[in-house]
Amino acid sequence: MVWGVFYRKQKAALARFHPLHQALVHEHRLSVTLPRDAWEPLIQSCAQHRAHIRRRKWALPDEVPLVLVPLVRVLSRDLRRTGTIGVTADLTGPEAAGKAGPQQSLQVRRPIRRVLQWYAFDPWLAVRAELRDGSTLDIAVVDRVRFRKITKTNPRGKIKTKTKSKTLRVITVTRRLPKGAVLTRPASPPPPWIRVRIKDGPRPVIRLRARIPNAPRSSGLPNHILHLSAEAFRWTAPQARRAS
Template sequence: MFWRRQRAAIEEFHPLHRALVLEKWFSVSLPRDQWEPVIRSLAGHEAAVRRRKWRVTPRTSRVLVPMLRVLAADMPPEGLLSVALDLRGDNVPQKLTPARDVQVSRPILSMKEWFVFDPWLRMRAELRDGSVVELAVTDRIRHRKYKKRNPRGKVKYKHKTKTVQMISVARRLGKGASPRTPGTPPPRWIRARVKPGSRLTIRADAKLLGPLPDDELRERILQVSTEPFRWTPPAASVRRAQ
């Protein structure tokens, strides 16, 4: 049978890794230490699989795995790390909005517009200091298909897209914690705000014109993820440091 060895290798993968290869998505919550076998399995993917239909996107090794390691490093062994990863792409019908007509002026004769919202990564981690971090990365893709008449009278159809990558990180502190305004403001492309309540929440959001290369996207995610921790008062950091 063709590709017999690669099929056998896939059967040896961790179940979550295998689901990612075959289904292109998974959603699960596991204790911190149970993620390490998943990471090791993913690390061996390229050496074991070469067939295009069984490849996984570079986002797996360049974004998901580094974020798993960063969050796990700040978690207690019993802390839960939840991940919803969707790498099916932007052609899934549930991710599309209905097309609508857009008002136009000549030389454009007509235009249809629709959006794709692809929340491809969501993570939630219970940290050592008692706080909880939630992270979401969503690709918003605007599609515009229009009919245009050129100066020679010929009608042409064009299709253009514009991608915005949205990053959102929220850190919910333990009861009784209060924020401390950082000495310096965040970068202009990061919006930070504090939401009061029984468990105070610090939120950071960013919208980036994309699609960015995976390595650059990972660095941007890390920058946004760092912002809620700059608002932590010294007293709230004692347990975290122990």
Template sequence: MFWRKQRRALERLHPLHRQLVEEQRFSATLPSADWTALVASLATHEQVISRPKWRLPTRTASVVVPVLRVLQEDMEPGAPLGVTADLRGPKVDEKRGERRGIPVRPPVKSGQETFYTDPWLVVRAELRDGSVLDVVVVERVRERRLLKRNPRGKIKIKTKSKAVRTVRATRRLPKDARVARPAPPAPAWLDVRVQRKENGRTVLRASAKGPATDDQHAVDTLLTVSGELFRWTPPRPPAAPPRRAR
């Protein structure tokens, strides 16, 4: 009976909410206003779903929802917002890259390291000012696995992982948009590049790389990297009030 109630509750969820529960990932492009329904559905998850197997990935509430809300503030309700979130973690077969042996010394018998590439968040938003913002969050993980024999002859396996997070943001400006170098300059850990194309458009790119720590740090870095691109474009002057007829 409990399982049937939980199944019915799951079927009533927003389609992307349900996909996130069942597959730990989703990909969709919707009008900005339509994402509000998903955010509202996610907010009710703990009230309607109690089965441990159907818990939401932790990054849903800590990263995906805050990013959606921030982007919606700078978008028209009908503007397209595309989000690809893969919250399964890095250690799945399709994300695994090179695997190679590493030199070892006794008492270690053998060792190998495996590399994983996990682009777990990709966002594309058409903003109110006419620019297009793309954000990608990628984590690269190196896992080392050592086979060691202790003095009693027992073999133990030791595994150690190191993860690095890269956040990249690209903002494509409207044609002939003004660009000015901001003051003060960006911090040294934040790389910014400006590309002026022949068609009169300017593309701003920013990226940052560092240890993959907690989710709040991921959000802070994402907002800092993408926010830097807006420092290069002066705000539009307020529209002049209409003249009164005499």
């Protein structure tokens, strides 16, 4: 009886949250493009989640407070007056249906009886922002996860099975400059973990890519994205960066 009342109160609180906040809770997905001022009600709604919701079934995915909210806040500061931020997020995780490839058996030696290996491809975040200098910034995060299901016999003769995973994260940041913008090569090279590709032309494009091995799901990701974004801005003159 007590738990029923407790859950009803939480359910009522959940119903009062922003509709997109509710979609993140129930579906673990978000696909929306909003102007800067329209993002703030969603951010404020998400900020109240833990104060009202304790049930694990209705938990907000960790990526929302750790990645999405900080990223939207940072991008909002450089948004043009009529600019928008678009976010497509799939927070169902690499084990969700449709993300795993075929399984294959690996050769084993005793005491291991069997090893099954497969890979999951999880493009879980895409962000697009229209910046005040006339450029657009596109961010994409893809996790390539290797799974191994290992069956072995322990010293007591019991058969045990466990699954291990290893993640390779690929972050891509693309900055498309406004027409007529001039590229300027920075005085120092980029960090060794960042690859830079430049496409010159009427609208130059700066594309940066980083591969992060053994990456945790959320921790450290905003900093990695900010490092790549900062590198993209080193390739234009300071006056172009300040233009409105």
